Amino acid sequence: MEQQPEQNVTERQRTEPVVQQQERQEDQTAPEARVFETKNVSLWYSAFRAVTDVSLSVHENEITAFIGPSGCGKTTVLRTLNRMNDLVVGARVEGDVWYRGESLYAKDVSAIAVRRRIGMVFQKPNPFPKSIYDNVAYGPRINGIHNRGKLEEIVERSLRQAALWDEVKNRLKASALGLSGGQAQRLCIARTLAVEPDVVLMDEPCSALDPIATAAIEDLMHEIKSRYTIVIVTHNMQQATRVSDRTAFFSVLRDEKSDTRTGVLVEYGRTEQIFQDPQDSRTKAYVTGRMG
Amino acid sequence: MAVTAEPKVDLREPASWRRTKNRIVTALMYFALVLVIVPLGFVLFTVISKGASIISGQFLTAAIPPQVLPGGIGGMGPAVVGTLEITGLATLMAVPLGVLGAVYLNEYGGRNLLARLIGFFSDVMTGVPSIVMGLFIYAIWVVHFGFSGLAGAFALACLMLPVVIRSSDEMLKLVPNALREGSYALGATRARVTLTVVLPTAIGGIVSGALLAVARAAGETAPLLFTILTVTATNTNVFSGANTSLPSQIFSNAILPYSGAQSRAWGAALTLIAIAFILMIVARVITARFTRLGR
Ligand SMILES: Nc1ncnc2c1ncn2[C@@H]1O[C@H](COP(=O)(O)OP(=O)(O)OP(=O)(O)O)[C@@H](O)[C@H]1O
Numbered sequence: 001m002e003q004q005p006e007q008n009v010t011e012r013q014r015t016e017p018v019v020q021q022q023e024r025q026e027d028q029t030a031p032e033a034r035v036f037e038t039k040n041v042s043l044w045y046s047a048f049r050a051v052t053d054v055s056l057s058v059h060e061n062e063i064t065a066f067i068g069p070s071g072c073g074k075t076t077v078l079r080t081l082n083r084m085n086d087l088v089v090g091a092r093v094e095g096d097v098w099y100r101g102e103s104l105y106a107k108d109v110s111a112i113a114v115r116r117r118i119g120m121v122f123q124k125p126n127p128f129p130k131s132i133y134d135n136v137a138y139g140p141r142i143n144g145i146h147n148r149g150k151l152e153e154i155v156e157r158s159l160r161q162a163a164l165w166d167e168v169k170n171r172l173k174a175s176a177l178g179l180s181g182g183q184a185q186r187l188c189i190a191r192t193l194a195v196e197p198d199v200v201l202m203d204e205p206c207s208a209l210d211p212i213a214t215a216a217i218e219d220l221m222h223e224i225k226s227r228y229t230i231v232i233v234t235h236n237m238q239q240a241t242r243v244s245d246r247t248a249f250f251s252v253l254r255d256e257k258s259d260t261r262t263g264v265l266v267e268y269g270r271t272e273q274i275f276q277d278p279q280d281s282r283t284k285a286y287v288t289g290r291m292g
Numbered sequence: 293m294a295v296t297a298e299p300k301v302d303l304r305e306p307a308s309w310r311r312t313k314n315r316i317v318t319a320l321m322y323f324a325l326v327l328v329i330v331p332l333g334f335v336l337f338t339v340i341s342k343g344a345s346i347i348s349g350q351f352l353t354a355a356i357p358p359q360v361l362p363g364g365i366g367g368m369g370p371a372v373v374g375t376l377e378i379t380g381l382a383t384l385m386a387v388p389l390g391v392l393g394a395v396y397l398n399e400y401g402g403r404n405l406l407a408r409l410i411g412f413f414s415d416v417m418t419g420v421p422s423i424v425m426g427l428f429i430y431a432i433w434v435v436h437f438g439f440s441g442l443a444g445a446f447a448l449a450c451l452m453l454p455v456v457i458r459s460s461d462e463m464l465k466l467v468p469n470a471l472r473e474g475s476y477a478l479g480a481t482r483a484r485v486t487l488t489v490v491l492p493t494a495i496g497g498i499v500s501g502a503l504l505a506v507a508r509a510a511g512e513t514a515p516l517l518f519t520i521l522t523v524t525a526t527n528t529n530v531f532s533g534a535n536t537s538l539p540s541q542i543f544s545n546a547i548l549p550y551s552g553a554q555s556r557a558w559g560a561a562l563t564l565i566a567i568a569f570i571l572m573i574v575a576r577v578i579t580a581r582f583t584r585l586g587r
């Protein structure tokens with residue numbers, strides 16, 4: 001977070017008129033502004049190629065949305081970005097993934113170190129069977145923070161950021177399993193924010209939430225964008241248009257001969273362009289609701 | 293509402309073959325329940341009615357009289373001490389090893405050859421008759437170092453080990469993968485995931501599985517036959533010298549023709565059941581304690 005002042009400047013600039021903002025975005029292609037860069041990435045689950053040939057770049061302090069029909073590999077691609085697929089027996093990555101200029105899958109890269117910088121919120125809420133407090137304090141404790149006052153401060157700040165503080169402040173010591181589905185998901189978001197990662201990967205974080213909580217999470221994303229880089233998977237097109245700067249549209253390529261289905265990245269660009277001026281007919285069909 | 297009005301929809305279940313089947317299966321279930329409860333109740337009733345009058349503080353501590361003496365009940369002190377020593381030592385050997393083994397199988401081994409071999413052999417070990425375990429320890433230990441509580445503990449530990457591995461393994465399998473991933477995603481190492489998420493989630497089940505294995509082992513006679521020699525004197529040194537235990541004393545006293553010895557056997561039987569019962573309650577309490585936050 002040493003770069004914070006500088007990033008705050010960026011945030012201020014974003015509020016300037018649209019034309020100027022767009023100009024700036026276009027020349028933001030400097031390599032150091034790219035948090036992730038993937039080149040021809042394919043992911044195999046044993047002998048099954050789930051996605052193929054994904055090349056995209058994720059930019060700093062932006063929200064990148066992945067959209068596409070169910071089963072097209074959005075989750076799979078998201079999980080290659082913080083090496084979660086290492087945990088799946090038989091999963092194999094081909095191609096190159098760079099994170100801030102470093103090859104993520106290089107031999108001497110530790111998946112543990114990667115995940116400390118790149119946090120993830122899962123499609124299904126997965127609170128630990130511990131107290132609400134211990135759930136949020138879990139990550140900081142891993143990073144060696146044991147000071148009580150410091151932990152309490154982190155817990156409160158994270159829960160506030162995730163719009164959950166008011167609902168749970170009086171029962172921090174109660175089991176997290178007593179929370180409703182939406183509260184549990186916000187707890188998982190707080191848990192991820194507590195370690196102040198560099199990047200937050202969110203896999204359909206709002207699929208279990210009501211519109212109010214969804215709005216709260218979207219506000220949160222806007223708010224933390226100046227400090228984090230966010231990649232979000234969503235099935236909700238309005239959400240993608242509301243929150244994201246760039247959108248990647250994935251689809252399924254069916255091979256008639258061998259009857260296999262492989263996910264492909266169809267189109268990637270600025271969100272306005274993907275939704276208003278899609279270049280690919282499949283994107284057009286999907287975003288206008290005629291497919292998927 | 294008019295009483296004679298025809299109901300608009302008929303929500304009653306139609307009389308049908310499904311209903312008859314339901315009745316038959318329900319009746320069969322109750323029958324099976326009785327089939328299980330009656331022998332259990334009978335055993336408990338017999339042991340309690342014959343043993344309750346014998347058990348006392350004195351019985352639990354007094355010496356076992358020489359077996360040729362017809363009169364007098366005496367006590368089971370040496371056997372109580374022996375059983376606690378031997379089972380305790382066996383627990384110390386088998387439970388940590390078994391839990392660690394299960395952790396290896398589930399969290400570390402994955403599908404590698406070693407893990408599959410360990411899983412396979414532990415299953416094979418479950419099927420080994422307990423007397424064979426006793427003979428095995430006799431051949432590799434007792435022949436060289438003589439009878440001792442330690443040898444008996446080895447035999448019991450060999451019996452408990454596969455049971456502890458299997459039951460812990462099942463409990464660890466029940467821990468949802470999503471929890472592990474949640475922890476990994478925060479940058480946890482595998483050891484930390486195991487210690488702070490997997491084991492705490494499964495600990496209730498692991499403890500009750502382990503205590504069930506302990507209760508079983510406490511009641512084993514056959515593996516002790518060739519390993520502790522079953523004497524009548526108290527031996528507080530579990531590591532050397534012949535020892536004794538409740539189940540072996542039940543066996544040797546029950547076959548004697550004297551009523552005193554037989555009463556002693558009943559008393560010992562009830563003591564053993566009481567120990568198992570206490571372990572069961574402890575298991576429940578611990579399970580409830582550990583899962584308080586989990587449920
Ligand atoms: N652990 C796994 N092992 C084998 N195949 C998998 C695994 N996880 C996902 N797949 C397969 O990979 C493909 C892509 O799955 P993925 O979960 O990435 O889809 P998705 O785009 O996230 O879908 P949804 O929108 O429904 O969440 C699917 O065909 C799926 O069956």
Ligand SMILES: [Mg+2]
Pocket residue numbers: 074075076123203233
């Ligand atoms: Mg998904």
